[in-house]
Amino acid sequence: METFQSQLTRKLSEALSSAGFPLGGEVSPATDPRFGDYQSNEALVLGKQRGENPRKIAETIIANLAVTEISEQPSVAGAGFINFTLKREAVETKIAALLGDERLGVEKVSSPRKIVIDFGSPNVAKPMHVGHIRSTFLGDALARIAEFLGHDVIRDNHIGDWGTQFGMVIWGWKNLLNLESLKRDPIAELVRIYKETNERATQDEAVREAARAELVKLQAGDRENYSIWKQCVDLSMQEFSKAYELLDIHYDIVRGESFYNDRLPAVVDRLLKSGLAEISEGAVCVFFRDIPELADKPCIIRKSDGGYNYATTDLATVDYRIKDLKANAVWYVVGAPQILHFKQIFAIARREGYAADFHHVTFGSILGADRKLMKTRSGENVPLRDLLEEGITRARAIIAQKNPELAESERNEI
Known part of the structure; x- marks a missing residue:
């Protein structure tokens, strides 16, 4: 349906x-409603090009407007400027037509296009917190x-299911776990054993x-440690799913950090062979000497101790999403503190020849009444x-107050 502007x-x-x-x-929307609904500066452009009075050009254009x-x-x-004010009956006719069109x-x-949207991405063995709500809602929206516009969308929940914290979690599982607490509140128990292990580790x-x-054994494929890790992931996903169901959020795939473990060595090897990466002080880095804002900010893709990091994993996700998922x-949808990280990742991806539309959708932090990060009383x-x-x-209380005659089932549905 053609818009008024078009x-x-x-x-x-x-x-x-x-x-x-x-x-x-x-024609663009008017900057000031006093001058109508739409406006055009075409007469000013032509006046400058032709060395003529733009008002006279505007009058000539208007004389030919139908x-x-x-x-x-x-x-x-x-x-x-040429100003347009829509007729009331034209607006009413348009509204009636829109209301009769399921696509408005x-x-x-x-x-x-095929679009992969990476959003949400909570960490395993930790509760989802208020900060996750922005990425989740923005990504879902x-x-x-994009789907409504006809794009083929793949929602990807890139959960944080790998990393050094699992050494602590696995040791805590083996030495501190309370099975009854785990059954009652899995995430709370996983957080407890992690915190207690971390406290002990700082002192002992x-x-x-x-x-x-324990972490080394997990990374080496130890069956017992892998089983514990898998249980942590499954328990976490069950808790995440409860929140997603309540919020009417769904994902098409869940590709956590662990999914890319086997792909990380190939990422480093490929970048070294192509000359895009180089060894610096024992680490493998990508430098951006030709990009002023990144010239003094190299991206480490393999640490000097041989370990990989988020950059390596994100480069592996780019490769997978473009080659395997065929995304263009x-x-x-990740917070603003990661702006530098994604500038580096996108720059490397483009150097490798990936021509996809990479976009970092940023957002800020959720603040409390004191304008600081929203925290509990314990910090x-x-x-x-x-x-x-x-x-x-709170919503149930408002509904009960305004509509006391509603049945409990109706209140719950609302």
Whole structure:
């Protein structure tokens, strides 16, 4: 369904042609409602190009405009702006047409893309907190909009299911786990054993080394440690799913950090062989000497101790999403503190020849009434579950107050 703006733009182009001016012209929403609904500065552009009075050019254009069906008589304002005020009956007709169209006049794109949207991405063995709500909601909204426009969307939950913290978790599981607590509240128990192990490790080198040894065993494929890790992932996903169901969020795939473990050596080897990466002080780095804002900010893709990091994993995700998923657009809905990280990742990906539309959708932090990061009284992140339960409780109270006659089942549904 053609919009008022596109209609006026088309009519303006026809008027320019009729008046003997070059084809073109653009109509945009008016910057000040006092001057109407839409405006065009085409007369000013032509006046500058032709060395003529833009107001006279505007009057000539208006004389050739055929917009009586949708607009009041166009007017000239200022140095030569052409202003349009929509007719009330035209607006009413458009609204009626939109209400009768299940797509509300929004047409599907002519060239749909396959878009991978990376959003949410909570960490395993930790509760989802209030900070996750922005990435989750923004990513879901973008996915719904892109799908509505006709794009093929893949929602990817890139969970944090790998890393050094699992050495602590596994040691705690073997030495501190309370099975009853695990059954009652899995995430709380996993957090407890991690915190207690971490506290012990800071005071006892033997515990610290034991936790590190558990991590090495996990990375080497030890069956017992892998089983514990898998249980942690499964328990976490069950808790995440409860929140997603409540929020009406769904994912098409879940590709956590662990999914890419086997691909990381190939990423480093490929970049070294291509000359995009080089060894510096024992680490493998990518330098951006030709990009001023990144010139003094190399990206480490393998540490001097041989370990990999988030950059290595994210480069592996790029490769997988483009080659395996056949995506031609990848959107990362991640907080603003990661701006530098993604500038580096996108720069490397483009150097490797990936021509996809890479986009980092940034957002800020959720603040409390004191304008600081929202925390609990003990200084920890506010659990998302607590926030949602509080919201439901308050909403239920408002519904009960305003609609006391509603049945309990109806209140719950609302």
